[in-house]
Amino acid sequence: MSTGVDEGLVRHIAMLSRLHVTDAEVARFASELSAIVNYVDQLSQVNTDGVEPTAHVLPIHNVLRTDEVVPSPGPEAALANAPQRQGTFFRVPKVLDQDSA
């Protein structure tokens, strides 16, 4: 694979990560991420033809429970840490009527 994460790619990843970064940070992350990506590139040497991926070590695929009503914390507990609230709602900046990302 390619090596090197340039500043343009850092800005793209930062956008995907929903992180604001300053110009100074972009330069620093480009150099640090390049070094790390260079290192992890050694995996390309490993022959993995026909090897199944392991996403998870346990032989568990789906865990079901009986469909029973159990008590839930309720709106006050759910809203207790809200940065901003209005009544029993989380208040956020306007999401509609703008270009979606």
Next chain:
Amino acid sequence: MNLAETAHAIRKRKQSAVETVRASLDAISRLDGTFHAFIRVEAERALEQARRIDEAVAKGHPVGPLAGVPLAVKDNFCTTFGTTTCASRILANFKAPYDAHVIEQLDRAGAIVVGKTNLDEFAMGGSTENSGLFPTRNPWDSSRVPGGSSGGSAAAVALRMVPGALGSDTGGSIRQPASFCGVVGLKPTYGLVSRYGLVAFASSLDQIGPFARTAEDAALLLSVIAGHDPRDSTSVDRPVPDYLAALGRPLRGLKIGVAAEYFGEGLNAEVRTAVERALDVFRAQGADVTEVHLPHARYAIACYYLVATAEASSNLARYDGVHYGHRADGIDDVIEMYCASRREGFGAEVKRRIMLGTYALSSGYYDAYYLKALRVRTLLRRDFEQAFGKVEVIASPVAPTTAFRLGEKIDDPLAMYLGDVYTTSVNLAGIPGISIPCGFDAAGLPIGFQLMGPPFGEETLLAAAHQYQLVTDHHVRSPLG
């Protein structure tokens, strides 16, 4: 007194829970100004719980196996008391609405949580310098790091502030600080301890485990926190063995594997010597040490830093300033609000890992990085499966060096990652690993060695560690002199 002795003394009314908790709180107030192991101490709550335990004991009511024992927990466990910060500015004022499963288990056993310990922010790091609040200092040399990410829990146990503590281990975050601080640290098999209420970092790797000064105490703590919990879908439904009863198994005939891959370039000579001496002790006690091969172990760090960061980038997407946590002020666009809140709330290492993980998962790179890492993970697992067909445990160093100085590696993230060379395989393979004190270097810093076992091999690991501690005294030495 160690944990088991403390619990016994309280039950037998030889000392009160209030005295015990007060002694713990005194040690914290005497030492924590220097070492900064704790983010928050819950003195009043702890003393109130201790009074209730003493009353129960006095009335002859049944009490739990850890009744009155003061313990510390890493601040990435949700608790309904105090705050749960993950040492991050983004959760600085977060009050969890529920207790983690392990907190409930400790409570049920009568243990008293005296406070919550420092960590690398969101458990990402190997030195506790990435804490968004302050760094923790090594108990043996305050100019050095305690290791991480569970550095606060390891330091608190080494400093005799508490006889035991809990941490979490995603790539070595229990075992490496245990090694740097000279205490026992156990990372259990994936699925043995419920992570309900553990703030998620990398969900296919995260596991909760105990710190203590002895393997016996670690066994006691594990017996309290292990077991099935339907609230964590990865929690395995199988009976919890009697870990204390298993400790008596002698070392004679124990099949120990040693892999050349764990003694290669980069291993400090003093650490190597101490680990080899530990193996000599096992041989002298009748253990059978043979060579095994783990050909893919050299790829563990590369594999780990792709899998862990990919999962972290997804898990940490929840910190968006909407439902809880920090929100940037005065921004009227919702995407801008997310970006600014995350920028202000996360530290540099967390941002680096979110970005690396996002990169590994992004279009055009997914197959080459994330999927490739998952395939290499399979090969690594098979290496261990094959080795455990021949031996019962595998011995190795925990870390290539002893504790390094604060600031020494902080500007070189890759150098910091390479310190995880002997610990990350255990998480990728989902197997248990224990770190046991086995000596000191010329500077007087502790050295640990690691025993790894097959899935659910905790009884064998704890017994081997216990039997080793019966004939050695490295774990008895105190940084307090």
